[in-house]
Structures are given as C-alpha cells and as structure tokens.
Amino acid sequence: MNGARPTRRTVLTLSAAAAAAGSLTAPNTAHAAGPRPGPDLRSILREIDPKRIETSVRRLAAFGTRHTLSSQTDSVRGIGAARDWIFERLQDYAATSEGRMTVELQSFVQPVSPRIPAPTTITNVIATLRGSVTPERIYVVTGHYDSRASDVLDAVSDAPGADDDASGVAVIMELARVLATRKPEATLVFAAVAGEEQGLYGSDHMAQRYKDAGADIQAMFSNDIVGTGDAHDGTRPDKRTVRLFVEGVPTSETAAQANTRRSVGGENDGPSRQLGRFVKEVEPDDMNVRVVWRRDRYLRGSDHISFLLRGYPAARFTEPRENFAHEHQDVRVEDGVQYGDLVEFCDFGYIARVARVNAATLWSLAQAPGTPRGVVIDTTQLTNETTLRWQLGTEPDLAGYEVLWRETTAPDWQHVVGVGKVAAVTIDLSKDNVFFGVRAVDTAGNRSPAAAPQPGS
Structure with a gap:
C-alpha cells in the first residue's frame, strides 16, 4: 500500500x-x-464420468512404463508415447472451448543429478483455459504422468503406475474435458507433469517459469495417488475421504518472517492453510476432505512443493490410506498374489469423486473474487x-x-x-x-x- x-x-x-x-x-x-453449489457447478459435477476416468487410467497403464528415462520415441511403450497421447486428448478437449483453451508441450533438458544419469529431456503437457473476466488470476491443478519401478533408475521394467499417478492425471484430464466448454472468470491450468519420481523436476521447471513471468498464481493443487479409498490390506475401506495436505508457515518465508508470523499466532493461517479451509467449505456432499496440517507425508513429497518453494499457496490431494506394498513395485507374483501399481487396485468411482472435489474447488475459486x-x-x-x-x-x-x-x-x-x-x-x-x-x-x-x-x- x-x-x-x-x-x-x-x-x-x-x-x-x-x-x-x-x-x-x-x-x-x-x-x-458452507455454500450450496449453484446450477453451473452442479452441472459440472454431474458431467464428471467414472468411465472416462477408467479409460484414461487403463490407457496410461498400458504404456508399460512411463519412467522419465524410458523411450521418448517409441510410439507404443514409454514416457514419450504417454506424453503424445495426453497431448492429443487435451487438444481434443481444447477444440470444444471456442479458442479459450490452449495446449502446449513445455520441454527442457534436465542436467545430470542423483536420479538423472545423463542429460534428459523432460516435458510437461499443459492445458490453459483462459479466464473471461480476470485472466491474470491463475489456479493450477496437476498430476504427474511419469511412473517408476522399485529401482528408481530402472527404466526398462514394467511400471504401470495406475494409482501413482495415472489416477491424478486422469483427474486433471477429466477436469479439462468438462471445463473446456465453460467460461471461468479466472484462468485454470490443467497440467500433466513429468520427472516427479526423479525429483519433482517437471513441476519445478513449471513453477519457476511462472515465477519468472510474475504470474499471479493464487492456488495450486497436486493430485498424487488418488486411485482408491481401499488400501487392499485388510483394513476397512474409506471411499468417501480424500486427504489434503497443507503446510502452515509458508516454505518460502525467511526465518525472520516466519518468526513474525508465529509471534502473532499465524502459524495456522498461512495461505495454504486458508486454501484447506476453503476446500473444506466447498466440498461436495458425497466426499469428506480430511485436511492434514502438514506439508506432505513423512519421507514423501509431491509437485505442490515446487510451487510452495516459490511462494505460491499449494496443497496435495491423496487417498486416505496407501498400500505401500503395491506402490513403486515391479509387476510380480508371489504366492499367487500379484504386486505392482496395477489398474486392478483402482476404484474409478472414487477417482471421479476426487475429481468432483477438485472441480468444486477450482470452479468456486475461479468464479469468486481473488484473495x-x-x-x-x-x-x-x-x-x-x-x-x-x-x-x-x-x-x-x-x-x-x-x-x-x-x-x-x-x-x-x-x-x-x-x-x-x-x-x-x-x-x-x-x-x-x-x-x-x-x-x-x-x-x-x-x-x-x-x-x-x-x-x-
């Protein structure tokens, strides 16, 4: 001021x-x-289709592996084939938007790092639906389309990655399909990012591009492992809950700023915590958003962290209870039990409900004034x-x-x-x-x- x-x-x-x-x-x-959904939002929620989500998850898993280091030129197997398929589908959705939605391949070369043994091209697939009133105000939602086997450098073995994270990519693709025909007041971005399993590289590049451009990103959500409310481990299924991880004191704050915030009792009032409260207010009746006051789970991290590090409010959706025995595993059979991140462990009705939570959140944010x-x-x-x-x-x-x-x-x-x-x-x-x-x-x-x-x- x-x-x-x-x-x-x-x-x-x-x-x-x-x-x-x-x-x-x-x-x-x-x-x-909380507010009741208006007719526009009710129509959006009705159009989200579990069968289309299932088609997307099955198609992504059918590429065999989507490892960041896998083939980028094979038309059948590997991350390149998955990239091209996602791009084509998003272009199809953009064709229904009367020019409001554009789709791009955002590529860069990632230098050698602990999980990148040689310089590697990483590509994000990004669909942007321009706002009709305040297009400079932006809300971003992502899923990561790369997958991995047990060995993070194994780019050859099957790694179908149905739950982690074809489920999240299916969410952003279904959102793009349904919302392409609408006119949100603010800009919505639907992104399938790569390089997550190797170090959040795709989202890191994307967030930095926005930061360099001075973009007004007022919220970002990662959908990472949103495939089922049933952990398939003998515990009771929870098919109406999705967790939302939100940090307290912003990661981007200096020590002095963080101390000032704590001194006035604001450790629970950072922008991401306010997003958590907002999501809870607009959640659909058939879902319970369990807001968790942490940046992410122990020993884990998703693409929202790339945005948090640059000062943007961001949060992560993920299923209520994971089965770690099935995640990040080569496809194998032991004692007649099949292991691996397989389509069979996904619940497409559950993924659709998570998509509706995202839709209610994004539409409510885009139609309201800015924070x-x-x-x-x-x-x-x-x-x-x-x-x-x-x-x-x-x-x-x-x-x-x-x-x-x-x-x-x-x-x-x-x-x-x-x-x-x-x-x-x-x-x-x-x-x-x-x-x-x-x-x-x-x-x-x-x-x-x-x-x-x-x-x-």
Whole structure:
C-alpha cells in the first residue's frame, strides 16, 4: 500500500458486529455449513464420468512404463508415447472451448543429478483455459504422468503406475474435458507433469517459469495417488475421504518472517492453510476432505512443493490410506498374489469423486473474487479495538468484504461480518483475543479464500 492509508473505512461497534454475525459467543453455523453449489457447478459435477476416468487410467497403464528415462520415441511403450497421447486428448478437449483453451508441450533438458544419469529431456503437457473476466488470476491443478519401478533408475521394467499417478492425471484430464466448454472468470491450468519420481523436476521447471513471468498464481493443487479409498490390506475401506495436505508457515518465508508470523499466532493461517479451509467449505456432499496440517507425508513429497518453494499457496490431494506394498513395485507374483501399481487396485468411482472435489474447488475459486491482498492489522497502539486494512480489489463484480474471526484455539472460522466495499475497518473486538481474516465477496455471493493479516500500521 506504499504507506498510504485508505480513505474508505468502516467502523463497527461490538453490538453492530454481533448483530451482523449472529453472535459473538457462539459459532456462526450458517457460515460453518458452507455454500450450496449453484446450477453451473452442479452441472459440472454431474458431467464428471467414472468411465472416462477408467479409460484414461487403463490407457496410461498400458504404456508399460512411463519412467522419465524410458523411450521418448517409441510410439507404443514409454514416457514419450504417454506424453503424445495426453497431448492429443487435451487438444481434443481444447477444440470444444471456442479458442479459450490452449495446449502446449513445455520441454527442457534436465542436467545430470542423483536420479538423472545423463542429460534428459523432460516435458510437461499443459492445458490453459483462459479466464473471461480476470485472466491474470491463475489456479493450477496437476498430476504427474511419469511412473517408476522399485529401482528408481530402472527404466526398462514394467511400471504401470495406475494409482501413482495415472489416477491424478486422469483427474486433471477429466477436469479439462468438462471445463473446456465453460467460461471461468479466472484462468485454470490443467497440467500433466513429468520427472516427479526423479525429483519433482517437471513441476519445478513449471513453477519457476511462472515465477519468472510474475504470474499471479493464487492456488495450486497436486493430485498424487488418488486411485482408491481401499488400501487392499485388510483394513476397512474409506471411499468417501480424500486427504489434503497443507503446510502452515509458508516454505518460502525467511526465518525472520516466519518468526513474525508465529509471534502473532499465524502459524495456522498461512495461505495454504486458508486454501484447506476453503476446500473444506466447498466440498461436495458425497466426499469428506480430511485436511492434514502438514506439508506432505513423512519421507514423501509431491509437485505442490515446487510451487510452495516459490511462494505460491499449494496443497496435495491423496487417498486416505496407501498400500505401500503395491506402490513403486515391479509387476510380480508371489504366492499367487500379484504386486505392482496395477489398474486392478483402482476404484474409478472414487477417482471421479476426487475429481468432483477438485472441480468444486477450482470452479468456486475461479468464479469468486481473488484473495484480498495487503491485509494488515494495526499493532501500533494499545487499544481494545481492532483495525484492519487491505487493498481494494479490481474485479468488476466485487461487492465488498467480510471480516472473519475465531478463538485462538479454534481450527476454523467461527464468526463473519460484512463490512461493505471498503479498504479498512475498525471493530470493537480485541485483536489480542482472536485471530482475524478478510475475504472478498462478489455480487453473486461468491466468496474468496480468507487472507490473514500481517502486523503493520
């Protein structure tokens, strides 16, 4: 805000805030329930087809191996054949978009590294659906189309990679197919990235390209191992849950910035945590998003990390319980039991439900205003009031803003009050006692993710 104080401001007394929020002592249950999907989103969710997802998973597994070091010229087997098939399918979907969707092959040469024994060309397949109102605002969703066997350098053995990660690629392809015919207000990017198993190289290159271009990526989601809610290990299946891993203090922050965030209690209020809360609010009725407050699982990491490292909000979808005996294994039979990441272990209805979670999230984000920028909480004076400031958004249908708050021990927002189309507000509520957030609302009632304030003046 360049030190300038906004001229448009609202002052809410405690009683006014209470009237607007319903209560200052009990959660606003109407807010907690989340929005109901509108007709456009309901139509999108109905069109997601488990059979098409099955076709995609089976076709990807049929390439034998999609190892990053496998053949790039064989038309039948290897990562090159998979790359070309994905590219052709996405081009087919783009043809239905009336020019709004474009598809590209984003290639680069990865130098020698511990899992790359010789310089290797790595190619991401990226479909971009340009937004109709604020195209500069971007939301990205990925799956990685490379696979691996037990030996990470074995580019010869069969590695069908059905769950890891043909399932995630099938999700982004089905999203691209269904959404190509729509007109989201913001830009949506559907990417099949490569080189994940060798070191997140494809997504790392993609994220850096966006960073170099100054792209306004407001959310990124990786779909990695989303093939089944049944671990096939004797445990009870959980076919209505998908995990969403979200980090706390942003990976890109310096130690000083992280300490400042922690000093005001913001370790649970980073942009990725706010994404987790947003996804939970818009989840379809037939799925439970289990938000996990970690960057990723122990000893594991997915492509969202490449975006986190560059300061973008990002999170990872993955199934509720993995069967590690079946993952990253050469196809083999022991005592009559077949092992390997095979199509037979996938549940295409489950993958379709995960795709619907993604669709609800992306569409809700794209149709809402962008996340508020420059949100600060005035910490320069001893007072029992709270003053918040932010930058006014530029969306043509921006209706105003809402201030949210919750007890410091509560994981989710408990109260909300509308404050109008202003750039500052003073609320008769102590900043010492609660956590605050600010979100934008448009004329249709679509709401952005919340932004937590940073201390300022």
